[in-house]
Structure formats: structure tokens, C-alpha cells
Amino acid sequence: MVEVSRRSVLIGGLAALGVGVLGACSPDRPQRPESSPLPGPPLQASPKPGQKVVEASLTARPVAVDLGAGIIANTWAYGDEVPGRVVRATAGDFLRVNVDNQLPAPTTVHWHGIRLRNEADGVPDVTQQAIAPGNRFVYAFTAPDAGTHFFHPHVGAQLDRGLYAPIIIDDPADAGDYDAEWIVVLDDWTDGVGKSPDQILADFQADSGPLKSGMGGMDHSSMPGMNHGNSSLGDAGDVAYPHYLINGRVPEAPTEFRCRPGQRVRVRLINAASDTVFKVALADHTMTVTHSDGHRVNDKQTGALYVAMGERYDVTITAGDGVFPLVAAAEGKSGQALALLRTASGQAPPSTIRPRELEGPVLLGADDLAAAESARLPDRDPDTTLKVTLNGQMSPFAWGINGKKYGQDTPLTVRPGQRLRMQITNSTMMVHPMHIHGHTWSLPDRSGLRKDTVLIRPMGRVNVDLDADNPGAWALHCHNIYHMETGMMTTLRYA
Ligand SMILES: [Cu+2]
Numbered sequence: 001m002v003e004v005s006r007r008s009v010l011i012g013g014l015a016a017l018g019v020g021v022l023g024a025c026s027p028d029r030p031q032r033p034e035s036s037p038l039p040g041p042p043l044q045a046s047p048k049p050g051q052k053v054v055e056a057s058l059t060a061r062p063v064a065v066d067l068g069a070g071i072i073a074n075t076w077a078y079g080d081e082v083p084g085r086v087v088r089a090t091a092g093d094f095l096r097v098n099v100d101n102q103l104p105a106p107t108t109v110h111w112h113g114i115r116l117r118n119e120a121d122g123v124p125d126v127t128q129q130a131i132a133p134g135n136r137f138v139y140a141f142t143a144p145d146a147g148t149h150f151f152h153p154h155v156g157a158q159l160d161r162g163l164y165a166p167i168i169i170d171d172p173a174d175a176g177d178y179d180a181e182w183i184v185v186l187d188d189w190t191d192g193v194g195k196s197p198d199q200i201l202a203d204f205q206a207d208s209g210p211l212k213s214g215m216g217g218m219d220h221s222s223m224p225g226m227n228h229g230n231s232s233l234g235d236a237g238d239v240a241y242p243h244y245l246i247n248g249r250v251p252e253a254p255t256e257f258r259c260r261p262g263q264r265v266r267v268r269l270i271n272a273a274s275d276t277v278f279k280v281a282l283a284d285h286t287m288t289v290t291h292s293d294g295h296r297v298n299d300k301q302t303g304a305l306y307v308a309m310g311e312r313y314d315v316t317i318t319a320g321d322g323v324f325p326l327v328a329a330a331e332g333k334s335g336q337a338l339a340l341l342r343t344a345s346g347q348a349p350p351s352t353i354r355p356r357e358l359e360g361p362v363l364l365g366a367d368d369l370a371a372a373e374s375a376r377l378p379d380r381d382p383d384t385t386l387k388v389t390l391n392g393q394m395s396p397f398a399w400g401i402n403g404k405k406y407g408q409d410t411p412l413t414v415r416p417g418q419r420l421r422m423q424i425t426n427s428t429m430m431v432h433p434m435h436i437h438g439h440t441w442s443l444p445d446r447s448g449l450r451k452d453t454v455l456i457r458p459m460g461r462v463n464v465d466l467d468a469d470n471p472g473a474w475a476l477h478c479h480n481i482y483h484m485e486t487g488m489m490t491t492l493r494y495a
Contacts, residue, residue: 112314323343473492
């Protein structure tokens with residue numbers, strides 16, 4: 001077999017395909033478009049004959065990075081840059097990534113959004129022992145689905161340092177209806193310039209206590225750097241960061257993306273922040289949202305959209321003539337991140353520029369998008385439904401799922417082959433971007449919208465379905481790193 005892709009299924013490479021794929025392609029099922037995800041990810045630990053292998057090496061180590069405007073931050077990163085270099089492959093490729101841990105702490109790498117084999121998922125004490133300082137670990141897996149993803153550690157508050165980078169899986173069936181591609185990674189930054197992430201976590205932990213029942217949270221809009229009164233989402237974050245970054249740069253020294261006027265640009269937005277939801281707009285441009293968490297949606301136009309921690313959106317824009325600010329405003333906080341789209345000479349706008357699109361309607365993926373036909377799971381009633389209730393409050397600082405902090409939790413269980421519905425209810429006064437590993441949810445109330453990270457509003461409820469086709473033990477957690485590390489995590493295990 002050359003590639004484990006839907007294309008090879010449709011053009012007739014059936015003989016060499018694995019059992020899982022054959023089982024899903026019984027003739028009585030309607031054929032699905034080429035870009036559809038495979039029903040079950042390939043689980044083999046080494047490449048199949050003829051499968052393309054993509055090799056990459058990451059060295060996690062302490063480094064000084066230049067954030068611009070004279071700000072040098074001592075941090076931890078993959079190599080010399082923040083974000084780290086892009087890892088890129090095509091759907092169906094086999095990836096072998098050697099990780100060399102030169103940090104003074106254990107680490108792991110999680111491949112966020114990729115439906116991979118459990119052993120490569122990078123969750124300490126669930127799928128592997130953390131990589132000790134001075135040790136190496138090889139992550140080996142097939143990446144079955146195209147999409148915009150990223151990778152980061154799954155240990156402590158390490159994600160809140162510079163340890164993140166995009167991983168882009170290209171679709172061999174994608175017509176490439178754009179002229180240029182712009183990868184935009186959003187982040188909230190304190191490491192090496194403000195309180196360290198470890199200290200922030202330690203302070204929250206020192207403040208921690210039992211989970212209270214019922215509603216929790218607090219309005220901390222009076223705290224410096226926080227501005228919850230203006231948020232339409234409710235309480236969106238706990239930490240006022242000194243800086244917000246796009247592609248590793250502060251707004252006073254933004255990166256520039258250059259192309260020609262009239263060119264169509266695919267912008268891949270990734271929120272790698274630990275505690276910040278961003279509201280994103282490109283001045284004087286309409287964005288057409290095409291993908292959510294890597295998966296195709298029905299095209300939807302908007303002037304602005306929310307991107308929560310762990311979420312990714314692909315949007316297409318047609319570049320105007322001039323210099324245009326791409327602004328990511330920190331929701332409920334003071335401050336913003338900035339980059340520039342430049343198609344002509346001219347002066348850059350001030351770093352505090354606020355595109356008027358930010359004041360108009362703001363798209364929220366889980367409310368406003370619908371799955372494209374090609375991304376939908378087959379229609380099926382759930383075999384089983386599990387309630388997932390998010391609990392917690394700011395004071396004492398404690399977060400959990402189904403009344404328990406991670407460690408005291410009762411794992412969720414599913415049987416192989418089941419369609420599982422999770423009914424996620426947020427009983428707190430904060431937003432929580434909930435993330436599932438190893439699977440992509442389908443949102444039955446959004447025509448099957450596929451997402452692996454779903455922002456759930458205060459007191460909100462979202463139904464999410466998955467097909468249990470990837471055996472193992474999988475993390476389910478809030479992607480606010482401080483909520484996760486103080487308890488808002490559990491696992492989904494196959495019976
Ligand atoms: Cu949370």
C-alpha cells in the first residue's frame with residue numbers, strides 16, 4: 001500500500017489495506033468524498049511497506065528567545081525558536097519523531113488533534129513514562145487525517161513556556177484553492193519576563209481546596225489586566241499576562257506576512273495559549289472559515305472569530321492592497337497580539353490598533369459552524385451516553401470533572417465499536433475548552449461538526465459523539481493548562 005488514505009480506498013488499493021479499513025468500507029455503505037477521515041486510525045508501530053515515512057527531530061531545551069522590542073526571554077523551547085519549526089506530512093504518512101529531552105525536568109510530547117495510536121499520545125502515566133532529563137523518546141505513528149494541528153508537552157505548566165509548534169497534515173485530495181499559506185500561532189506569554197508558569201501553578205495550588213458543589217467561579221474584573229465585564233463569553237481566563245504573541249513576537253515588533261493584492265491566502269490559526277481565549281480579526285477583510293480543528297466545515301463568512309486554547313481554524317482571505325493588522329484580542333483581559341498582512345509599502349499601524357471587525361458579530365465555532373458533508377460521521381444513534389459535568393471555582397482554586405479532581409477520578413469507559421455520546425455540562429462560571437485525545441468528536445446539534453476541542457460556556461451544555469475505534473486510555477481535559485493541572489482532567493478507557 002502506498003498511502004493509508006481515503007483516496008487509496010476509493011481508487012482501489014483495497015487488497016493491501018488493513019482490516020479496520022476494510023471493515024469500514026463494506027459495500028452497503030455510501031461512498032464518502034476523498035477527504036473524509038478514515039473510520040479508524042491505523043495502529044501499527046512501524047510503517048507498512050511503501051508507506052511514506054516523515055522523520056523529524058525535536059530538542060527540548062532551555063533557550064533565550066527574542067520576542068521583539070528588546071524583550072529577551074529565557075524559556076524552554078523546541079530548538080532555538082518560538083514557535084518551534086513546523087512539522088509537515090501528508091495524510092496517511094508515517095511519522096517518526098525523535099525527542100531529545102535536554103530540559104532540567106521530565107517532559108512528553110502530545111500531538112494535539114491527531115488520531116494516533118495510543119502509545120504515541122504523550123500523556124505521562126497514561127500512555128508513557130515521562131521522558132527523563134537527558135533521555136530520548138521516539139514517537140512513531142500514522143497521521144490519518146489532514147488538518148492544522150500543533151504539538152506541546154503534557155507535563156505541568158510546560159505548555160506555558162515556549163514548547164509548542166505547528167504540525168500540518170496536508171490533504172492529498174485538497175484542490176489547494178489558495179495562493180499562499182500563513183500559519184498564525186497565538187500565545188499568552190509570561191515565561192522569563194514575568195511570573196514563571198511553575199510559580200503561577202504553585203500559587204494556584206497553594207490556594208487550592210475542595211471542589212464545592214454547585215456554581216463556582218468569581219468575577220475578578222477588578223484585578224489588573226483583567227476586564228471580564230466586556231466579555232460576551234463570561235469569565236475566559238485567570239491570568240493577566242505581560243504579553244500576547246503571534247508567531248513569537250510582541251505587538252510592538254510584529255511579524256509581517258507578504259503577498260500580492262488579490263491573492264487568496266489560507267490562514268491557519270492555532271491557539272497555543274495556556275489561559276487565553278482570543279478574538280481574532282484582520283482589518284478590512286472578511287474571513288471565510290473553511291476548517292475547524294482540521295476538519296472541513298460549510299464555508300462561513302465572518303469579520304471576527306473566537307479561538308480558544310487548543311482550537312484551530314483555517315480561514316481564507318483575499319488580500320487587499322496595503323498594510324493590514326491581524327489582531328488577536330485577549331478575551332476578558334487587557335492586551336492583544338498583532339501581526340501584519342502586507343501587500344504594499346506603507347507605514348505599519350500602531351501596536352494598539354483595534355480593527356472595527358472586533359466590535360461586530362464574533363463567530364464561535366461550536367455555535368455557528370456546521371460540518372461539511374465530507375467531514376460527517378455516518379448517521380447513527382448513540383449506543384451509550386455518559387454525563388460529563390465540569391465542576392470548580394476560583395476560590396479555593398479547584399477544578400474537576402464529575403465531582404472529582406484528576407487522580408481521584410473514575411475513568412469513563414466505552415466498549416470498542418460503540419457510538420458514545422458525552423453530555424458535557426459546565427456547572428462553573430468560567431469557560432472551559434474541553435479536549436479529547438485520540439478521537440475527533442462529532443457535535444450532533446451542529447450537523448455533526450467535527451472538533452477535538454470545544455469551548456463550553458459558563459453553565460452551558462454541549463453534546464459530543466465519538467466512534468470508539470481507537471483502543472487505549474485517552475485524556476479528556478480542559479485546555480486551560482492551570483485548570484487541567486489542578487484537576488480538570490479524566491480519562492476515557494476502552495473496556
Ligand atoms: Cu477550564
